[in-house]
Amino acid sequence: MLAAMAATEQQNRTWSQIDVPDQSGRVVVITGANTGIGYHTAAVLAYSGAHVVLAVRNLEKGNEALSRIVAAAGHGAREVHVTLQALDLTSLDSVRAAADALRNAYSGIDLLINNAGVMLTPKQVTADGFELQFGTNHLGHFALTGLLLDRLLPVRGSRVVTVSSLGHRMRAGIHFDDLQWERRYDRAAAYGQSKLANLLFTYELQRRLAAADASTIAAAAHPGGSNTELMRNLPAIVRPVATLLGPVLFQSAAMGALPTLRAATDPAVEGGQYYGPDGFMEQRGHPKLVRSSAQSHDEDLQRRLWTVSEELTGVRFGV
Structure with missing residues (x-):
């Protein structure tokens, strides 16, 4: 009972880096760690003693991020261990090459x-012909x-943390009849599909890990409204409003990284949990346990997406 009370107290208080x-x-290993939320997540973990691998598409920007992390550690601070790994998520060949390098x-x-x-x-497609947002995200x-x-399963307490978005509720659905948006492209709905897929994947992976009695867990997080490079593709009609309301709606990338950091490191985290900001409409604030949409918990949808994802990527899981 005391342990349960302590866990509840930990969940309710403000959590920070x-x-x-x-x-x-x-x-x-962190994908997209050369900028924004990924960069700040990587920096905090490196300063906390982890060996952090920045898995990035642009190695030049990756090297710049690595240098910034090392420089910010300062003289006399604990030594930081950060390395680079080339990874282009828009190419399954690149994903396989990166995985081989990391496994070695x-x-x-x-x-x-x-x-x-x-x-x-x-509207764009990946090297393998997938719609860009679904293929990448x-x-x-x-x-x-x-x-x-x-490489994760043998490590006791290992975790897979996938970053989703409030966008998983945004006109979201898994369009099995046109997954790649070949007939009609709607970039907002396509984004919502990809972010819903992140959660469906997390919950199905956790169920499989639990069934295999693995100590590895799968969790998810979202950054709320965070001021990152992702905002560059906002439709022109929306940009003036976003600029005007930015101070209210958007927080810094460093704050946006906190839900990911909590999902990744908090000892109280359980498999299948989802973390996001504690402020109004989960737009800003410190990380707490949050709820995702009812659709994301549809087990039939989770299994169907899993099967299709295996077919499209040719990757089978060991659980």
Whole structure:
């Protein structure tokens, strides 16, 4: 009973980066870690002692991010361990090459953070012919997770944390009759589909991990309204409103990283949980346990998306 009361108290109080436990000895892989939320997540974990792998598409920007993290550690601070890994989520060949490199480099991975993403992009397709948002945000991460799972499963307490969005409620559905939006493209609905897919994937992965009695867990997070490079694709008609209301709606990328950090490091986190900001409409604030849409908990939908994702990527999971 005392343990339950302590857990409840921890859930209810304000949580910040100072609550990140010591990460010494942990190997962390973060996609899209050269900017925005991914960068701040990587920096905090590196300063907490983890060996952090920045898995990025643009190696030049990745090197700049690595240098900033190391420089900000300052003289006399604990040594930080940060490395780069080339990864282009829009290419399954690149995903496989990155997974092979990571599997060769590390016998165990403690934490995989599926953070990279694109938002509200004009109609484009990936190297494999997938709609860009669905291919990057969901299928690329689905494949990467499956290919790295054998490095996560042996590590007690390992986690897969996938970053979703409030957009999973935005005109969202899984359009199985036209997953790649070949007939009619709606970039907002396509974004919503990809972010809903992130949660469906997380919940189905957690169910499979639990059924296999694995100590690895899958959790999810969302950053609320955060001021990052993802905002560059906002429709022109919306930009003036976003600029005007930005101070109210959007928080810094450093604050937006907190839900991911909590899902990734808080000892109280359980598989299948979802974290987001505690403020009005989950737009801003410190991270807390939040609820996702009823649709994201549809187990039939989860299983159907899983099967389709395996078929599209050619990746099968070991659970």
